Amino acid sequence: MCLAIPGKVExxxxxxxxxxxxxxxxxxxxxxxxxxxxxxEVGDYTIxxxxxxxxxxDEESAQKTLEDFRQLGVLDEELAGEEEAFRRAxxxxxxxxxxxxxxx
Amino acid sequence: xxxxTEFRNGEIARAQAREIHAMTTRPxxxxxxxxxxxxxxxxxxxxxxxxxxxxxxxxxxxxxxVTPLELIDKALAIAAQPGVIFCSFGDMLxxxxxxxxxxxxxxxxxxxxxxxxxxxxxxxxxxxxxxxxIFFGVGFETTAPANAMSVHQARRRGIGxxxxxxxxxxxxxxxxxxxxxxxxxxQAFLAAGHVCSVMGYWQYPPLxxxxxxxxxxxxxxxLDLLDGIHRAVRQLETGRHEVENAYDRVVTxxxxxxxxxxxxEVFEVTDxxxxxxxxxxxxxxxxxxxxxxxxxxxxxxxxxxHTQESPLCRSGDVLRGAIKPAQCPAFGKECxxxxxxxATMVSSEGACAAYYNYGRFLPAEELAxxxxxxxxx
Ligand code: SF4
Numbered sequence: 001m002c003l004a005i006p007g008k009v010e011x012x013x014x015x016x017x018x019x020x021x022x023x024x025x026x027x028x029x030x031x032x033x034x035x036x037x038x039x040x041e042v043g044d045y046t047i048x049x050x051x052x053x054x055x056x057x058d059e060e061s062a063q064k065t066l067e068d069f070r071q072l073g074v075l076d077e078e079l080a081g082e083e084e085a086f087r088r089a090x091x092x093x094x095x096x097x098x099x100x101x102x103x104x
Numbered sequence: 105x106x107x108x109t110e111f112r113n114g115e116i117a118r119a120q121a122r123e124i125h126a127m128t129t130r131p132x133x134x135x136x137x138x139x140x141x142x143x144x145x146x147x148x149x150x151x152x153x154x155x156x157x158x159x160x161x162x163x164x165x166x167x168x169x170v171t172p173l174e175l176i177d178k179a180l181a182i183a184a185q186p187g188v189i190f191c192s193f194g195d196m197l198x199x200x201x202x203x204x205x206x207x208x209x210x211x212x213x214x215x216x217x218x219x220x221x222x223x224x225x226x227x228x229x230x231x232x233x234x235x236x237x238i239f240f241g242v243g244f245e246t247t248a249p250a251n252a253m254s255v256h257q258a259r260r261r262g263i264g265x266x267x268x269x270x271x272x273x274x275x276x277x278x279x280x281x282x283x284x285x286x287x288x289x290x291q292a293f294l295a296a297g298h299v300c301s302v303m304g305y306w307q308y309p310p311l312x313x314x315x316x317x318x319x320x321x322x323x324x325x326x327l328d329l330l331d332g333i334h335r336a337v338r339q340l341e342t343g344r345h346e347v348e349n350a351y352d353r354v355v356t357x358x359x360x361x362x363x364x365x366x367x368x369e370v371f372e373v374t375d376x377x378x379x380x381x382x383x384x385x386x387x388x389x390x391x392x393x394x395x396x397x398x399x400x401x402x403x404x405x406x407x408x409x410h411t412q413e414s415p416l417c418r419s420g421d422v423l424r425g426a427i428k429p430a431q432c433p434a435f436g437k438e439c440x441x442x443x444x445x446x447a448t449m450v451s452s453e454g455a456c457a458a459y460y461n462y463g464r465f466l467p468a469e470e471l472a473x474x475x476x477x478x479x480x481x
Binding site: 003004016017018030031032033035036037038047049050051052054055057058061065068069072080081082085086088089090092094095 | 140144147148193194197198199200205207210217218219220221222223224246247249250253257260261298301302324325326353354355360362363366442443
C-alpha cells in the first residue's frame with residue numbers, strides 16, 4: 001500500500017482551489033493532486049501515491065523505475081480500476097496480507 | 105530467484121551481492137520496516153542472495169496487517185448501513201473482520217466502492233448529497249497527506265456528508281518499540297523510502313544515536329534494496345551507526361514540507377493499537393479537534409462491537425508464554441499468515457507468524473529461542 005510510482009505530468013489545471021494534473025504512468029493516465037509539489041511543471045516527472053504527487057524525480061530515474069515496476073508486475077496492481085479491483089477480490093482468499101508480503 | 109534471473113539488472117545485483125558476501129564477517133539482523141520492501145525482497149529472492157548470516161527481519165510495516173480487528177469490524181458495520189457509500193482502497197476488500205469482509209458486505213447489497221484516491225471519495229460525496237460517504241483511511245505517513253487533503257477540502261468546500269474512518273500508524277515509534285522490546289535482535293534498519301519522501305529523515309538521527317543502530321533510507325527496487333543492505337552491513341562491520349540516504353533520487357532530509365504542514369494542521373498524535381503487537385504509545389495520527397466533525401467513528405458511533413478472535417485460537421496462551429505456537433492445534437493448519445486466525449499470526453512480528461515463517465527450517469532448540477525473541481515484541 002505504500003508504493004509510489006513515477007509518472008509524467010502532461011497537463012495542469014486548477015480544480016476549484018486545488019492544483020490537479022494529468023499524469024501518465026507508462027501509458028495509463030490518471031488525475032493526480034499536485035498540491036504538495038508546487039514546483040512541478042508540465043513535462044516534469046513525479047512520484048505519485050494514491051493519487052497524490054509527493055516528490056519530484058528526474059526523467060531517467062522515473063523511466064528506469066517504471067520499467068522495473070512493470071517487470072515486477074506491480075504497475076497493474078497499483079493502477080487497477082474499480083472493476084478490476086473487485087474482479088481480483090472475487091478470486092482472492094480472505095487474507096490479512098493482501099499483497100502477499102507475509103512469506104508463506 | 106525466478107524474477108531476479110529475469111531481471112535486466114541481474115548482473116549488477118549479483119555484483120552487489122558478492123560485495124556484501126566479501127565484507128560480512130559475522131551474522132547480522134537487519135529489519136526492513138516496510139511491507140512493500142518485504143514484498144520486493146521475497147519476490148526477487150534478495151534474502152537468498154545474502155550471506156547465510158545476514159538475516160532480514162520483516163517489520164510491522166504492512167498497514168493492512170496491523171489494522172486492529174476492531175476497526176475492520178467498525179468498517180464492516182458502517183458499510184452495511186443503508187444510505188451509506190463506503191469507499192476504500194482495493195487491498196482492504198478481503199481483510200477479514202469478526203464476521204466477513206468488505207467484499208461480502210457488497211455482495212449482501214452494501215454500497216462499497218474502490219477508489220484510486222481519497223479525493224475520488226470526496227467527489228462521490230458531492231455527487232450524492234443524500235448519502236453519507238465514508239473513506240477508509242489506513243496507512244503509514246505516505247498515505248496520510250492524501251487523507252489529510254480530503255478532509256481539508258471537505259471542510260473548505262463545506263461537504264458535510266463526507267467523513268474519514270482513519271487509523272494512521274507511524275514508523276519512528278514502531279522502531280522505538282522494536283528496539284526497546286526485551287530480547288530484540290534487530291541491529292539495523294532499512295527505513296521505508298516512500299514514507300521518507302513525505303517525512304524526510306530528520307526524525308531518525310536521535311534513534312540511530314540512542315540505540316546504536318544504522319538506519320538506511322532505502323527504495324523498493326531490487327538494486328535499491330541490495331544497496332540499502334550493503335550500506336547497513338558496511339556500517340555494522342565498521343562499528344558505525346549513522347543515518348544514510350540510499351534513495352536520494354526521491355528523498356530529501358526535510359521531506360515534503362507542504363505535506364508535513366497539512367498533516368500538522370489536520371492530525372494529532374495518538375496512542376495506537378497495532379494488531380498482533382498491542383498498543384504503542386504515540387504511534388499514530390487521528391483527526392484533531394478542528395476536524396473531529398469529519399471523523400466517521402464519531403459520526404456513526406458504532407456501539408456493541410465485540411471483536412471475536414477465532415475460538416480455535418490460543419493466542420492468549422501464546423502471549424502469556426503458556427504454550428508455544430506450534431502447540432496450538434490450529435497452527436499451520438487452519439491458521440497461517442495468509443489465513444490468520446489470531447493476532448499473533450496476523451503480523452509477521454507476531455510469535456505465531458515468526459514460528460511459521462522461520463520455525464519450520466530450524467532445529468527445536470533454535471526454534472525455541474527464535475520464538476522467544478519474536479514474542480517479546
Ligand atoms: S497458531 Fe493461529 S490460531 Fe494458533 S494461537 Fe497462533 S494465531 Fe492463534
